[in-house]
Amino acid sequence: MSRTDTPQKKPVTPEQVAKVMAHAVATGDFVNFRFIFAPFSPLRNDSTESLDHPKYAYLLPDNEKNSVFEQALAVVSSPEVLNHVMAQLEKKGPAQYPWQPLLLLADNAVRLGKFTMASQAYELLRIRRRMQELYLEMGDEAIRQGNVSRGVLAYRVACGLDYDYAAFPEPLPAVPNYQHTALILHGDFPETPEQALPLRPEPELVRTGLVYLSGNAEIAGRLDAFDHEIRRAVLAEWIRTADGAWSDFAARYREAIRMVDAYNRRVREIIENVGPHAVEMALDPETARLPIQAQVLLSGRTDEHQEWWQCLKELAATHPGGALFVTRAVVAGNREVLLPCYRSDSPLAEMVGLADTKVETRAVV
Amino acid sequence: MEISRTEITEERKNHYLLEIARLNAAFYILRDRERCEKYLADRREVMALEEEWRAHADDPQQSDQLRRKFDQALRHFLSTYMEELMLEAGRDPECVECSNWDAAHERHASRVLRHYRQRLYQIIHERLPYYDITAPRIDWEERKETARATLDVLSAASGAPASERGAL
Numbered sequence: 001m002s003r004t005d006t007p008q009k010k011p012v013t014p015e016q017v018a019k020v021m022a023h024a025v026a027t028g029d030f031v032n033f034r035f036i037f038a039p040f041s042p043l044r045n046d047s048t049e050s051l052d053h054p055k056y057a058y059l060l061p062d063n064e065k066n067s068v069f070e071q072a073l074a075v076v077s078s079p080e081v082l083n084h085v086m087a088q089l090e091k092k093g094p095a096q097y098p099w100q101p102l103l104l105l106a107d108n109a110v111r112l113g114k115f116t117m118a119s120q121a122y123e124l125l126r127i128r129r130r131m132q133e134l135y136l137e138m139g140d141e142a143i144r145q146g147n148v149s150r151g152v153l154a155y156r157v158a159c160g161l162d163y164d165y166a167a168f169p170e171p172l173p174a175v176p177n178y179q180h181t182a183l184i185l186h187g188d189f190p191e192t193p194e195q196a197l198p199l200r201p202e203p204e205l206v207r208t209g210l211v212y213l214s215g216n217a218e219i220a221g222r223l224d225a226f227d228h229e230i231r232r233a234v235l236a237e238w239i240r241t242a243d244g245a246w247s248d249f250a251a252r253y254r255e256a257i258r259m260v261d262a263y264n265r266r267v268r269e270i271i272e273n274v275g276p277h278a279v280e281m282a283l284d285p286e287t288a289r290l291p292i293q294a295q296v297l298l299s300g301r302t303d304e305h306q307e308w309w310q311c312l313k314e315l316a317a318t319h320p321g322g323a324l325f326v327t328r329a330v331v332a333g334n335r336e337v338l339l340p341c342y343r344s345d346s347p348l349a350e351m352v353g354l355a356d357t358k359v360e361t362r363a364v365v
Numbered sequence: 366m367e368i369s370r371t372e373i374t375e376e377r378k379n380h381y382l383l384e385i386a387r388l389n390a391a392f393y394i395l396r397d398r399e400r401c402e403k404y405l406a407d408r409r410e411v412m413a414l415e416e417e418w419r420a421h422a423d424d425p426q427q428s429d430q431l432r433r434k435f436d437q438a439l440r441h442f443l444s445t446y447m448e449e450l451m452l453e454a455g456r457d458p459e460c461v462e463c464s465n466w467d468a469a470h471e472r473h474a475s476r477v478l479r480h481y482r483q484r485l486y487q488i489i490h491e492r493l494p495y496y497d498i499t500a501p502r503i504d505w506e507e508r509k510e511t512a513r514a515t516l517d518v519l520s521a522a523s524g525a526p527a528s529e530r531g532a533l
Contacts, residue, residue: 084499093429099501107511111518125501126491127508134512153519165487166480217376241523 009050012043014086016051018076021085023061025072025101028109030117032059033102037088037095044089068108076101099125106131115160116173123163123171132161136222143226143234152237155223159214176215182316182323183309185212189328189336196327198341202348203228209235209324213242236351239321249300249319250353256294256340257356263290263331283332291331295338298326308338325354382474383481385464386451392463393454394446404446411435411442415493422494432496439489447482 017036020043024032035041042049042056051059061069076082081098088095106121122128139154164174185208190196198205210220210231223231240246270282292304299311300318308328315338316323327341342349349355394404414435421427452474455466495501 094497096496097498099499102498103501103503107515110515113519124498125503126495127501127503130505131508131512134508135516138512138516149523150516150520153523154516157516157519165483166476167483168479171483171487217374 012045014082017043017085018082020059021076022069022073025105026069028105028112028114028117030120033105072104075104119161119163119173128161132158148233148237152234159216159219162216178316178320179313181212182312186328196341198325199343202346206231206235213238232348239352243319249322252297253340253354254356256297259290259294260339263287280332288332291337291339298338308336311338379477382477386474389454389460389464390451393457393460407442411438414438443482443486448478451478
């Protein structure tokens, strides 16, 4: 095709720009917002990219008749904002974003749970830390008033707005990395039952759990101002609400407990009747497999050959709170596995629906 | 290899590493007259560039160029003195003798120093005129109301079935 045959791009109208920006603002999409001003953006008249191309359909709203989009469109269409945006799209070099839509975008992103988008927008507005503090203050206020679920929600939003200044090469929004932190929690093999994380004194477990789930020791430390019972309730609420499929996991966990209990009872019988040296020989293959099946239930996978740390990573990524109620143990066949474990004298396991009243589980052989 | 014999929290370890690294760097710079003068000259230059940019912040012609110049100088200053030199000081025999700094400290410190450098950049950045966005006019009473309303929306959503909840 010769140069003269190249189809001419239609000039981009302010209405199109407003619609695209309003859609990014309404959906709390910081990436699309920045893309509007990119050198190759289809909204720039000097770019060869065209907004009419189907590949850019995602930049336009599917439904313009919703209140969030209409509010965003009203903000973007104000002469002050739209004139500034159009001038920036004509300008060569880095664009200066208008603050009004950016603030609305950040608020919408928080409402939609897009915390990394929100934190980037707030960071650009230089109000991220103050917004974080605002949510933490509201969380403290709600907890003081006895509304633990609202308090936990506010704390979770504040944690979602956290930033990692040690990220390489540039600071980035901090994101949960439970599969990594859970490995650190269980890094040392428990030589005695008391060393197992779930069997440590409850105040210690609660503090560890709050630091682990919040991913920020400073934020978790604010909760030290409350009584232990309140902090325990906060942890239980956090565990339940941070995981949409917690009840399914709890059912699997209780099933795993029953398996481990059956295994423990059989091992105890052998030790009492014959002696510890006979455990390996006297165990029938079906009972010997019970701890492995329990580990499979915890991880949610069907693979029986996974190592304990693989299961832990699976567990922490899918059900972060679950990593606080498991321990490492060596079972028949000299195999190290991950097993369910909780303090029977602590109400925490019951509060999160993990306790099975029919069995007595403390330590595992 | 761990750097302490007793178990300490991550925060305390980071704080300890940063303090030792800062003391090492101070000793390393102050001990050598030439290095000390260069440090002070570089510091003065960055401060002068900041002043120059601030003075022309409203002038669109000069502002962008001055800002870039300042930003480049600031990043260079921070990476040289708040990261590289701190690690270099940890390899100096006298610093090692006084602080017992070793390879294990250096390995742990690289993330801590990067955090320190980027945090300092952020603190400086926050006091500068706005250039990447238009200067915001934040009404903190309105912010409080927005945060309250957001929590109401999220509370209502958290009562909804998991499939409708999104990230929460």
